[in-house]
Every structure is written in C-alpha cells, then in structure tokens.
Amino acid sequence: MKTTEQIRSELTESDYLQVLEVTKNFLLDYGLGKSGDYDVWKSALVSVQSILSERLRPYLLDMVVSARQQELED
Secondary structure (H helix, E strand, O other), rough: OOOHHHHHOOOOHHHHHHHHHHHHHHHHHHHHHOOOOHHHHEEEEEHHHHHHHHOOOOHHHHHHHHHHHHHHOO
C-alpha cells in the first residue's frame, strides 16, 4: 500500500493540469446552466484562472492523491 507522500511524489504537472481543466469545464458548464451568458462566464474564468491554479493547487493535488489511493484499494 502506497502512502500519501509516495503518491504525491509521483504526480506530474500533467495530472494537476488535467484536474484544473476538468474543474474549469465544470464551472463553465454550471455557469452556463445558471446564467446562459457564455461570454460573462468565459471572461470570468480567464481572469481567475491564475488565482485558481495557485490557490487551489494543494487541494486539487489532494483530490488526485485520494483518487489514486482509492484505485489502489479497489
């Protein structure tokens, strides 16, 4: 059984970027469902993307680690 630290050490930038992209797409889809204004949501997401990438990075990495641990347990 791998530890959290072992899994975290194996993560790549690609893993992180993939999670960020999924998160961004979810927010965009959710926003479209609520407001219907694609341009407003797209410009908002573009303007906060750098903040998302820096501030959410630890949380997104923890999500990936948890998913990998779950896969190993199954």
